[in-house]
Amino acid sequence: MPTPAATPDPARTGRIQDLPKAHLHLHFTGSMRLATLHELAEKHRLRLPDALKQGGWPPKLSGRDERGWFRFQRLYDAARACVRDESDVRRIVREAAEDDVAEGSRWLEIQIDPTSYAGGLGGITPVLQIVLDEARHASTDLPIGVGVIVAASRIRHPMDARALARLAAHHAGDGAGQVLGFGLSNDERRGVTSEFAPAFAIAREAGLGSVPHAGELLGPQSVSETLDSLAPDRLGHGVRSVESDSVLARVVDSGVALEVCPTSNVALGVYATPDHVPLRRLVDAGARVALGADDPLLFGRRLADQYTLAHDILDFDDAALAKLARSSFDASFAPADVRAAADHDIDTWLASRQAPDEDAAQDQD
Structure with missing residues (x-):
């Protein structure tokens, strides 16, 4: 079930939002605001499942069995069906960037499978070109850089993945508004x-x-197979590598970063409660970790909520949160100047958090 909301602490919320972050695990459709989904459904005269309406949101989900994953996929497909034209695509990219800025994100790598939207937009090439163009505009207009990850789907033929890889390669670059990486998503099984x-x-x-x-x-066997076959720079999730000491050691030694999405793990039933998410063990083992929101539309939690969970439930103090934020930039494909500026500002954030404690100690003296 979705992570229960804690009583808001404005000081803590502001503190976490001010922490510079990079967001490396966010799916295009799953990034949508609920209100945007409702407006697009009305625009295109589509009916949404009750679970995506205000009274039933966020939906109760599970990915632990075929039936649970089918329900998750059905809801995702219902949302995806509401993305019909160029203005819809541009709106989603722009709002994802705006929402990340509001939560302190300086760099966003949004992931999309263009195949899912090709039918209404003339093919996979126009879809990707629209996404990239809006990513460039958002990066110019907002204090954030937006890059794109093109992702193939496990439920489609590997030849389809090759076509997407060629398209991604054609638009490859090393900055905002360009394709930065290639992924593989959908049901891992x-x-x-x-x-x-x-x-x-x-x-x-x-x-x-x-x-x-x-x-x-x-x-962990899935992690090993992926390391062997796909030579990853990062793994989407990768949390279950902790179930094997040897696999976890291999992840750490290889420097492969893990995009950990705690509220997603709980919502899909991978872990029963937030305190079971093995974020602490991964970090203590030396794994490179970047927190991500995955699909906020379905899980009800965005990027800052992942840091709040780490602080409130997993006992990450300010220094540990700063380390997580720094790791997110280190694992990103952001340009060097973006990473250097973020590193400086994370130091500034951490110093500002420690200063009141030092002042209080001096007052006591």
């Missing part, structure tokens, strides 16, 4: 990981990062 290796080879040859999902719905 579907498809054969090694069969997607040729697609990742195409992307890697073009200089794109490798960012497949692994180690959420399946355990």
Whole structure:
């Protein structure tokens, strides 16, 4: 079930929102505001499931079995069906950037499978071009850089993944408004990981990062197979690598970063409650970690909520939160100047948090 909301603490909320962050795990449709979904459904005269209406949101979900995943996918598909034209695509990209800015994000890598929207927009190429164009505009208009991850789907044929990899490679770059990486998403239990290796080879040859999902719905064996086959720079989730000391050690030693999405893990039943999410163990083992929101539309929690959970439930203090934020930039494909500026501002944030304690100690003396 979704993570219960804690009583808001304005001082804490403001503190976490002020912390500079990079957001590396956010899906295009799943980034939508609920109000936007309702407006798009009305615009296109589509009926939404009750679970996506105000009274039933956020939906109760599970990904632990076929039936639970089918319900999750049905709701996701219902939301995706509301994205019909160019203005819809632009709105979602722009609002995702705006929402991230409001939560202290300086850099966003939004993930999309263009195939899902190709029918109404003339093919996968126009879809990606619209996303990239709006990402460039948002990066110019807002205090955030927006890059794009093109992701293939495990439920489609590996040849489709190769077509997407070639498209991604054609638009490859190293800054905002460009394709930065190539991913693999959807139900981890579907498809054969090694069969997607040729697609990742195409992307890697073009200089794109490798960012497949692994180690959420399946355990450490899935992580090992992905490390062997797809040479990832980051893993979407990867949390279940903790179930094997050897696999976790391999993740740490390889420097592969993990995009950990705590509220997603709980909502999909990977962990029963937030305190079971193994974020602390991953960090203590030396893993590179970047917190992400995954699909806020379905899980009801955005980026800052992941940091709040780490603080309130997993006992990460300000220094540990700053380390997580710094790690998110280190694991990103952001340009060097963006990462350097964020590193400086994270130091400033942490110093501002420690200063009151020092002043109080002097007053007591």
